[in-house]
Amino acid sequence: MDFPFMKEALSQLFSKSSCAMYPAVPSEAAPGYRGRIIYHPERCIACGMCERVCSGNAITRTVEHLEEGQDKITLTFNLGSCTFCATCADFCAKQAIEFTGDYHMVATKEEDLLVSGSFIKAAPKKKAPAADKSQGCQAPASGGPTVKPRDDGKPVNDPARCVYCTLCARKCPVQALTVDRAAKTWTLDEDKCIACGSCAQACPKNCIII
Amino acid sequence: MFKKLIEESTGKSPWLFHINAGSCNGCDIELVSVLTPRYDAERLGFKLAGSPRHADIVVVTGPVTKQSLPRVLRAISQVPEPRCIVTMGSCPQSGNVFRGSYSVAGPLSKYVDVDVDVAGCAPKPEAIIDGLALAAKILKEKRGRKK
Amino acid sequence: MTIVIEALQYLGYVLIFPGFLFCFLAGMLLCGIDRKLVAKMQKRVGPPVLQPFYDFFKLCGKETIVPAAAERITFMLSPLVGLAALVVIQLFIPVFGFTAFSGIGDIIVILYLLLVPALAMILGGAASGSPYAGVGLSREMVTIISCELPLVLVLLAVAKTVGSAIGTGLCFSLSEIAEYQLVNGSLITKISMLPAAAAMLLIIPGETGNHPFDAAEAETEICEGMLAEYSGAPLGVFKLSHAVKMLSLTSLFVALFLGGLGTGIMALDALLLFVLCALITAASISFVHAFTARLKIEQIFKYYWTVVSLLALISLVLAWYGL
Numbered sequence: 001m002d003f004p005f006m007k008e009a010l011s012q013l014f015s016k017s018s019c020a021m022y023p024a025v026p027s028e029a030a031p032g033y034r035g036r037i038i039y040h041p042e043r044c045i046a047c048g049m050c051e052r053v054c055s056g057n058a059i060t061r062t063v064e065h066l067e068e069g070q071d072k073i074t075l076t077f078n079l080g081s082c083t084f085c086a087t088c089a090d091f092c093a094k095q096a097i098e099f100t101g102d103y104h105m106v107a108t109k110e111e112d113l114l115v116s117g118s119f120i121k122a123a124p125k126k127k128a129p130a131a132d133k134s135q136g137c138q139a140p141a142s143g144g145p146t147v148k149p150r151d152d153g154k155p156v157n158d159p160a161r162c163v164y165c166t167l168c169a170r171k172c173p174v175q176a177l178t179v180d181r182a183a184k185t186w187t188l189d190e191d192k193c194i195a196c197g198s199c200a201q202a203c204p205k206n207c208i209i210i
Numbered sequence: 211m212f213k214k215l216i217e218e219s220t221g222k223s224p225w226l227f228h229i230n231a232g233s234c235n236g237c238d239i240e241l242v243s244v245l246t247p248r249y250d251a252e253r254l255g256f257k258l259a260g261s262p263r264h265a266d267i268v269v270v271t272g273p274v275t276k277q278s279l280p281r282v283l284r285a286i287s288q289v290p291e292p293r294c295i296v297t298m299g300s301c302p303q304s305g306n307v308f309r310g311s312y313s314v315a316g317p318l319s320k321y322v323d324v325d326v327d328v329a330g331c332a333p334k335p336e337a338i339i340d341g342l343a344l345a346a347k348i349l350k351e352k353r354g355r356k357k
Numbered sequence: 358m359t360i361v362i363e364a365l366q367y368l369g370y371v372l373i374f375p376g377f378l379f380c381f382l383a384g385m386l387l388c389g390i391d392r393k394l395v396a397k398m399q400k401r402v403g404p405p406v407l408q409p410f411y412d413f414f415k416l417c418g419k420e421t422i423v424p425a426a427a428e429r430i431t432f433m434l435s436p437l438v439g440l441a442a443l444v445v446i447q448l449f450i451p452v453f454g455f456t457a458f459s460g461i462g463d464i465i466v467i468l469y470l471l472l473v474p475a476l477a478m479i480l481g482g483a484a485s486g487s488p489y490a491g492v493g494l495s496r497e498m499v500t501i502i503s504c505e506l507p508l509v510l511v512l513l514a515v516a517k518t519v520g521s522a523i524g525t526g527l528c529f530s531l532s533e534i535a536e537y538q539l540v541n542g543s544l545i546t547k548i549s550m551l552p553a554a555a556a557m558l559l560i561i562p563g564e565t566g567n568h569p570f571d572a573a574e575a576e577t578e579i580c581e582g583m584l585a586e587y588s589g590a591p592l593g594v595f596k597l598s599h600a601v602k603m604l605s606l607t608s609l610f611v612a613l614f615l616g617g618l619g620t621g622i623m624a625l626d627a628l629l630l631f632v633l634c635a636l637i638t639a640a641s642i643s644f645v646h647a648f649t650a651r652l653k654i655e656q657i658f659k660y661y662w663t664v665v666s667l668l669a670l671i672s673l674v675l676a677w678y679g680l
Contacts, residue, residue: 003648108326108348250396
């Protein structure tokens with residue numbers, strides 16, 4: 001018989017234990033650990049990208065219509081459904097979602113595991129009602145495009161629905177797009193554009209038309 | 211005095227019974243790591259019991275699949291009172307990425323009263339210790355309320 | 358009047374020292390020390406030494422479930438039978454010079470009584486009607502059979518050594534063995550007794566069902582075997598019996614091999630007995646636990662009937678030739 005750990009057991013008897021005395025000694029999570037989510041509603045533009053990429057259906061967005069054409073938008077992150085993959089934070093154009101090293105996510109009630117925040121946003125203006133009327137039922141006012149596609153395959157932006165999240169500009173392989181969030185402008189460098197369609201795929205609001 | 215002694219002891223010696231209700235094994239491994247020399251939950255009195263009849267705290271991992279649901283409920287019903295049910299990881303709380311699957315019957319809170327939720331996918335061992343310590347406290351309160 | 362005083366005295370023996378109260382306190386402390394030491398050897402901090410007390414009182418406060426398939430009376434009574442047998446063993450084991458009960462054949466009584474706790478466990482397990490208990494009790498029976506042969510050989514070797522020294526052939530009285538050791542020094546100093554002492558150290562974890570000889574109560578494979586259906590206070594009594602069994606066997610070791618260390622003062626003797634028991638527990642139970650994995654039941658059988666029996670047999674042969 002062979003006892004490889006006999007000596008080890010004897011020597012450990014007189015040496016210090018390797019325990020992290022956790023509740024008595026607080027412990028920090030390792031750098032890069034993805035724990036409790038912090039949501040910054042002031043940065044959010046409600047593009048909906050996070051909701052779309054979430055694998056655990058942990059993010060819900062509710063829109064509450066206020067007076068004077070304003071919407072109160074609330075995003076709720078259910079940590080009890082989250083996989084902490086941080087895909088939402090990666091996709092967030094405005095860095096409104098932050099993963100912290102706080103791992104103390106213990107609750108006796110389900111509400112304790114919800115992280116939510118809300119902000120008020122001007123409701124999208126109902127643009128060009130005249131144009132809508134002229135097109136008749138071809139383009140419903142709420143869903144359909146209000147601009148016509150170009151015939152050369154290059155993208156066109158629908159300013160009525162665009163939130164200027166800059167995702168299209170980031171996805172563009174040839175940097176043909178310039179989007180300025182502050183000035184609310186979307187410009188296409190037609191010489192650079194190769195009509196690949198990446199911008200339309202990346203757009204969370206489906207407002208780029210090819 | 212004897213009653214007080216029992217109440218004190220109940221908080222200090224919670225035995226765990228672990229049920230895997232279709233878990234991906236991530237949480238199961240984290241639960242085992244809590245018992246390793248690094249975290250050593252035994253210093254707080256926690257012990258992994260072999261039979262649900264010996265347990266005080268039932269730790270459920272996994273999204274509670276249709277196959278496992280009757281077994282989970284049967285195992286939980288065999289745990290003598292006072293008992294405490296802890297869901298570990300996001301799966302038993304909501305279904306997590308398995309939510310909406312044809313084979314998932316969860317979340318667990320539809321069927322039994324869950325006392326403590328430990329969020330995380332999988333939770334850090336420290337968070338598990340937090341959750342179990344909270345469960346032990348609830349256990350003690352439950353014992354105190356009885357009689 | 359003297360009868361009343363004598364009766365009270367015996368009641369004190371049974372209930373306080375070396376009976377129930379001493380068994381309870383010392384056994385639980387031994388169990389706590391064992392758990393702490395194993396944790397230390399595995400580089401852990403380990404539970405507080407008082408942890409077995411917490412466990413016991415907690416179990417007393419839990420609900421007791423009697424399964425529908427169980428035989429209720431046997432199921433509830435067998436833990437008590439096992440514990441009572443262990444307390445009786447403790448009464449027969451001398452604390453150096455002091456013996457609560459003594460007779461001419463108490464080694465044989467102890468040998469029989471040591472079977473009773475295991476038998477009670479088997480009865481309880483069988484009464485619970487659980488298939489896990491069925492597997493567990495068949496393993497427990499094999500473990501008993503494995504341990505019994507070397508234990509008998511060890512006891513024979515001791516009986517022969519003392520018997521030939523005081524001229525009675527075989528001495529089966531523990532109190533006489535204790536007296537002999539108080540006069541002539543501990544038996545462990547004899548060369549012929551060394552293999553027997555080693556064999557006894559190896560028997561202790563097997564008899565108590567401790568790691569690595571706990572195939573009968575393997576919690577990871579057969580749900581703690583015979584205890585699978587027990588809950589609440591009866592389970593607590595079984596845990597207590599396990600702790601007291603550790604005390605019984607270690608104090609039997611002290612009585613057989615280290616009997617010459619007594620001081621003559623009873624309180625000091627009791628303390629010394631406990632310290633020696635703790636040391637033996639550390640060496641034979643905790644240390645072995647820390648670096649071994651659980652053995653299969655046929656490995657346990659083979660191990661006890663070859664290695665340990667051989668050690669005991671060597672001792673017996675040496676004792677027979679008066680070495």
